[in-house]
Amino acid sequence: MGQYLPIFAMLILAVVFAVVSRVISQLFAPRRPSVSKASPYECGIVPSKAPPERFPVKFFLVAMIFIVFDIEIIFLFPYSVVFRELGGFGIGAIVIFSAAVFESFVYLISNGALDWGPIKHLKQSDIVSPARTATTTIRRVGLEGRAAGKAA
Amino acid sequence: MSSETRATGGFLESGLEGLQHNFFTGTLEELVKWARAHSVMPATFGLACCAIEMMAAGGPHYDMARYGMEVFRASPRQADLMIVAGRVSQKMAPVLRQIYDQMMEPKWVISMGVCASSGGMFNNYAIVQGVDQIVPVDVYVPGCPPSPETLMHAFLALHQQIRDGHLTRRPGEGAGIVLEQLGANGSVPVTLSRS
Amino acid sequence: MADDDAVSGEADTLLEIASETMYDMLLVHSSGQLVLHVERTSYVALLATLHADGYHMIVDLCGVDYLEHFDRVLPDGVVAERFEVVVNLINHRERARLRLRIQIPESDASLPTAFNLYAGTEAMEREAYDMFGIGFEGHPDLTRILMPEDWVGHPLRKDYDLGRIPVQFKGAPANRS
Amino acid sequence: MTTTHDAPINVAQTAEGSQELSSRDVIAAGERLRELGAVLRISESDALEAELKAVPEDETMIINMGPQHPSTHGVLRLMLELQGETVIRCKPIIGYLHTGMERTGEDLTYLQGPTNVTRMDYAAPLFTELAFSLTVEKLLDIEVPERAIWIRMLMTEMNRISSHLLFMATNGMDLGAVSMMLYGWREREEALRFLQEVTGLRMNHNYIRPGGVAADLPDGWRDGVLRLLDILPDRLAQYDTLLNQQPIWRERLQGVGSITAGECLALGVTGPILRSTGYDWDLRRDMPYMAFDQVDFDVVVGSYGDCFDRYAVRLAEIHESLKIVRQCLEKMPKGDYRIQDKKVTPPPRARINESMEALIHHFKIFTEGFKVPEGEAYVAIESPRGELGCYIASDGSSKPYRMHVRAPSFVNLQTLPHLMHGSLVADAVAIISSVDPILGEVDR
Numbered sequence: 001m002g003q004y005l006p007i008f009a010m011l012i013l014a015v016v017f018a019v020v021s022r023v024i025s026q027l028f029a030p031r032r033p034s035v036s037k038a039s040p041y042e043c044g045i046v047p048s049k050a051p052p053e054r055f056p057v058k059f060f061l062v063a064m065i066f067i068v069f070d071i072e073i074i075f076l077f078p079y080s081v082v083f084r085e086l087g088g089f090g091i092g093a094i095v096i097f098s099a100a101v102f103e104s105f106v107y108l109i110s111n112g113a114l115d116w117g118p119i120k121h122l123k124q125s126d127i128v129s130p131a132r133t134a135t136t137t138i139r140r141v142g143l144e145g146r147a148a149g150k151a152a
Numbered sequence: 153m154s155s156e157t158r159a160t161g162g163f164l165e166s167g168l169e170g171l172q173h174n175f176f177t178g179t180l181e182e183l184v185k186w187a188r189a190h191s192v193m194p195a196t197f198g199l200a201c202c203a204i205e206m207m208a209a210g211g212p213h214y215d216m217a218r219y220g221m222e223v224f225r226a227s228p229r230q231a232d233l234m235i236v237a238g239r240v241s242q243k244m245a246p247v248l249r250q251i252y253d254q255m256m257e258p259k260w261v262i263s264m265g266v267c268a269s270s271g272g273m274f275n276n277y278a279i280v281q282g283v284d285q286i287v288p289v290d291v292y293v294p295g296c297p298p299s300p301e302t303l304m305h306a307f308l309a310l311h312q313q314i315r316d317g318h319l320t321r322r323p324g325e326g327a328g329i330v331l332e333q334l335g336a337n338g339s340v341p342v343t344l345s346r347s
Numbered sequence: 348m349a350d351d352d353a354v355s356g357e358a359d360t361l362l363e364i365a366s367e368t369m370y371d372m373l374l375v376h377s378s379g380q381l382v383l384h385v386e387r388t389s390y391v392a393l394l395a396t397l398h399a400d401g402y403h404m405i406v407d408l409c410g411v412d413y414l415e416h417f418d419r420v421l422p423d424g425v426v427a428e429r430f431e432v433v434v435n436l437i438n439h440r441e442r443a444r445l446r447l448r449i450q451i452p453e454s455d456a457s458l459p460t461a462f463n464l465y466a467g468t469e470a471m472e473r474e475a476y477d478m479f480g481i482g483f484e485g486h487p488d489l490t491r492i493l494m495p496e497d498w499v500g501h502p503l504r505k506d507y508d509l510g511r512i513p514v515q516f517k518g519a520p521a522n523r524s
Numbered sequence: 525m526t527t528t529h530d531a532p533i534n535v536a537q538t539a540e541g542s543q544e545l546s547s548r549d550v551i552a553a554g555e556r557l558r559e560l561g562a563v564l565r566i567s568e569s570d571a572l573e574a575e576l577k578a579v580p581e582d583e584t585m586i587i588n589m590g591p592q593h594p595s596t597h598g599v600l601r602l603m604l605e606l607q608g609e610t611v612i613r614c615k616p617i618i619g620y621l622h623t624g625m626e627r628t629g630e631d632l633t634y635l636q637g638p639t640n641v642t643r644m645d646y647a648a649p650l651f652t653e654l655a656f657s658l659t660v661e662k663l664l665d666i667e668v669p670e671r672a673i674w675i676r677m678l679m680t681e682m683n684r685i686s687s688h689l690l691f692m693a694t695n696g697m698d699l700g701a702v703s704m705m706l707y708g709w710r711e712r713e714e715a716l717r718f719l720q721e722v723t724g725l726r727m728n729h730n731y732i733r734p735g736g737v738a739a740d741l742p743d744g745w746r747d748g749v750l751r752l753l754d755i756l757p758d759r760l761a762q763y764d765t766l767l768n769q770q771p772i773w774r775e776r777l778q779g780v781g782s783i784t785a786g787e788c789l790a791l792g793v794t795g796p797i798l799r800s801t802g803y804d805w806d807l808r809r810d811m812p813y814m815a816f817d818q819v820d821f822d823v824v825v826g827s828y829g830d831c832f833d834r835y836a837v838r839l840a841e842i843h844e845s846l847k848i849v850r851q852c853l854e855k856m857p858k859g860d861y862r863i864q865d866k867k868v869t870p871p872p873r874a875r876i877n878e879s880m881e882a883l884i885h886h887f888k889i890f891t892e893g894f895k896v897p898e899g900e901a902y903v904a905i906e907s908p909r910g911e912l913g914c915y916i917a918s919d920g921s922s923k924p925y926r927m928h929v930r931a932p933s934f935v936n937l938q939t940l941p942h943l944m945h946g947s948l949v950a951d952a953v954a955i956i957s958s959v960d961p962i963l964g965e966v967d968r
Contacts, residue, residue: 027163027164027167027168028167028168028184029167029256029257030166030167030168030169030257030258031165031166031167031257032257034253036250036253036254037253037254037256039254041227041228041229041254042587042588042590043588043589043590043591043592043593043601044247044248044250044251044538044590044591044592045247045250045538045539045588045590045591045601046246046250046537046538046539048539054583055608056583056607056608058608058609059608125779127778127779127782127828127830128774128775128778128779129778130771130774132774132778132832133764133768133769134764134767134768134832134835134836134839134840135764135836135840137826137827137828137832137833137836138824138825138826138827138833138836138837138840139824139825139827140822140823140824140825140840141804141822141823141824141825142822142823195592196592196594197592198598199598199599199621200598200621200623200643200646200963200964201643201646201649201727201728201964203598204646204647204690204727205726205727207693207709208709208712208713208716208726210709211693211705211706211709211710211712211713212706212709212710213709213710213713224594226593226594238621239621239623241619241620241621241622241623241967242494242495242498242622243494243495243540243619243620243622244591244599244620244621246537246538247538247590247591247592247620250538251592271512273628273639273640274623274624274625274628275511275512275514276509276510276511276623276624276627276628277502277507277508277509277510277624277627278494278502278510278622278623278624278627279623279624281512296728297726297727297728299726377899377900377901378662378663378665378899378900378901379662379901380901380902382900403789403790404789404792405792406792406794406904406911406913406930407902407913407915407928407930409915409928409930411917411925411926411928412926415919415925416919416925419898419919420898420899433900433902433915433917433928435902435913435915435930439805439810442810442811444811444902444904446902465790465792466790466791466938467790467791467792467793467935467938468792469938470934470935470937470938471934471935474934478626490542490543491543491619492543492618492619493618493619493622493967493968494619494622495540495619496539496540496541496542496543497541502624502627503626503627509627509631
């Protein structure tokens with residue numbers, strides 16, 4: 001039991017600090033609610049119509065992808081604590097498990113789920129390439145274009 | 153918080169301002185004022201040429217970070233100082249007022265440059281002649297544009313003002329009860345206090 | 348409309364001094380620059396000719412209110428009106444600039460838009476409308492651009508009060524609340 | 525302690541009615557096509573295809589990238605119609621910094637004019653002063669002495685360097701490279717130090733006046749210039765290593781907001797944006813003014829016309845300006861820094877005590893101002909953002925009858941709807957920063 005004492009102490013300290021700072025700032029702060037404070041911040045413009053509720057599906061797609069990989073990490077945590085005792089068998093199991101998840105990751109990347117917007121189709125062309133640096137993309141046109149005399 | 157809008161009610165309703173000034177709350181008040189003075193976060197409200205000098209004050213050479221102010225918060229929710237840096241046009245006035253209203257108390261305003269303070273050299277139809285017609289201003293900074301050193305002198309003046317201000321209620325200020333008194337043109341809020 | 352002789356101004360200045368023409372419009376040399384005085388009716392046609400001749404960019408379009416300066420120097424044959432729209436064009440190949448001055452009467456202050464040929468004039472025409480009240484027929488979005496939407500009057504007109512607040516000296520009764 | 529009194533009643537609401545972006549089913553078909561990027565007369569079939577591809581109304585959201593926004597370089601307000609993260613339509617709404625400078629210009633004499641116009645483009649104030657002074661000198665038909673021409677060129681090129689350094693700083697910060705802001709400002713302070721040594725002010729110098737410059741170069745100005753010429757090149761090399769090899773920097777800029785030369789010419793765009801499309805047009809070289817024909821430098825031109833090209837063009841233009849500054853240093857002639865014409869230039873202060881005419885001239889020039897013959901003129905120079913022109917119509921009095929400044933940013937802003945069509949919101953920030961508008965000169 002004794003070995004868990006520091007963890008409990010830290011837990012209590014964290015809780016106390018959170019509660020105290022929350023309560024004090026709540027109590028000490030001057031409270032002057034007003035209509036404009038309640039209205040959403042639109043860069044200084046008083047919003048005329050309510051913000052829409054419909055959100056495109058792409059945002060939920062990213063959330064789904066996150067959950068898939070989050071679960072993978074959760075399974076890795078307990079493994080990492082006892083991986084010495086499990087030895088070869090443990091490594092084999094984890095490799096199979098992560099290969100399965102990694103396969104879905106590869107599918108996602110190839111499908112372009114994470115490439116949003118115009119960059120998707122530009123990737124193949126040489127517009128977006130490491131070879132193109134600030135000095136190679138410009139060309140210096142000399143003075144041959146200069147008109148002979150002084151134009152009006 | 154100047155006396156004009158004294159908070160009413162006790163500790164629970166209006167926090168520190170509801171308390172009477174005595175030995176304990178006095179030291180607490182000093183601590184709060186010290187904390188506020190040294191971590192003022194300006195809202196980016198750069199309008200015109202003064203905004204460039206304000207950014208220069210934030211740059212490495214003049215380094216506003218010495219006074220704990222280099223974090224420019226974009227949204228008024230997280231800012232407590234609005235530096236009106238530049239000339240305020242008639243079209244911008246309601247926007248400025250909306251940003252000011254959306255800032256949380258305690259909040260201060262620095263009117264940077266002569267155009268913000270008094271319309272400057274543009275005494276015409278397009279410019280609000282002095283931003284204090286729209287928002288209450290704490291520190292006026294002269295100069296067109298004020299050099300970063302002048303702006304930093306304004307910061308120090310603001311910090312001094314914060315430290316000299318009153319938070320808890322002083323004995324002479326009464327209970328801060330606000331009544332509606334029927335004045336000449338409609339009812340006028342009056343605070344019952346001696347000061 | 349204009350025959351395409353594209354006679355450049357310099358060539359025939361030496362010959363007939365009286366009144367040169369370029370694209371059949373009255374040409375004037377104003378401090379070393381070519382200025383064409385254009386009729387309102389033939390404005391769009393001239394723009395089409397100029398566009399074909401290489402003047403493919405309208406650099407600037409602005410209004411001028413000549414309320415207090417009707418007696419300005421104008422070549423004969425041009426009726427002085429209250430408003431004037433000044434259009435600056437540039438020809439990158441021949442490195443030449445050309446300025447068009449179009450007289451706009453106060454009674455019907457309007458001009459056909461140049462947006463269809465030069466898409467860059469959209470904002471400039473909105474500014475001329477906002478500041479002078481000169482309407483542009485066929486403009487896709489003729490609204491105010493610089494002043495607030497509910498602003499009354501056109502500020503750059505000469506009869507528009509500057510709105511100057513008298514400077515308050517110490518002790519002077521300040522009219523601020 | 526702020527006195528928070530309630531909002532004054534006359535503060536109108538912030539809505540701007542018909543100037544704002546209206547929802548797509550309200551506006552007419554032609555207007556909708558125009559705002560969907562079909563502004564530059566694409567063929568009917570493409571226009572129809574753009575129309576069909578348009579997304580049903582309720583899936584999109586019109587939001588405000590409003591006047592007070594960290595990345596709109598001042599008080600530019602953009603109304604964006606977003607479908608998820610993709611920008612479908614964009615409408616810039618300007619006027620939030622309208623100062624009525626053209627109207628104020630009509631009440632100031634020609635000597636006071638530069639103080640008013642210098643506050644238009646506050647990142648490069650000397651350029652507007654130069655355009656104003658050149659126009660007045662063309663109206664007066666006077667020739668400025670040789671030394672004044674070269675001083676003006678030296679100072680404006682130094683101002684171009686400080687303006688492009690400001691672009692480097694804000695462009696980096698807008699894209700998240702906040703340390704770029706520190707480096708950009710560090711170099712800009714060096715340039716401002718030299719400008720302050722000569723003109724006495726960091727900004728809004730009022731140094732270039734009709735008839736020459738306000739004061740001669742202080743002695744010891746050569747080491748100021750040489751010092752700058754030594755430290756800047758390797759600092760610019762630091763920018764290269766800091767930014768160019770970063771995949772994030774490349775992905776945020778390459779292929780974003782690209783425009784073709786034809787679209788630029790149709791929209792009247794000039795300056796680094798036009799040059800980034802590969803179209804080499806620079807007023808300093810093609811229609812040389814002052815002494816730019818005796819100075820050799822390169823015009824830098826991009827290849828794809830996207831944000832990365834604009835960044836590269838401006839970075840290279842700093843090197844070109846350094847080249848010009850070095851040549852100005854070597855070829856600086858001796859002589860007067862202001863035209864000796866009594867009617868235009870006030871006499872030196874000491875002369876006033878000695879001679880009566882000097883006193884009269886001084887008095888007349890500073891109270892009533894010198895008279896400019898009747899006429900009108902338009903002179904354009906190459907400012908860091910494009911062609912900056914000043915059109916003055918004078919009625920023979922000592923105040924300009926009409927003073928209009930052709931601001932490059934005002935016209936360049938019209939490319940925003942075109943560049944942003946179909947890009948992400950994050951790209952919108954990169955595009956605004958690459959157009960580099962200065963709202964002081966946009967709203968005048």
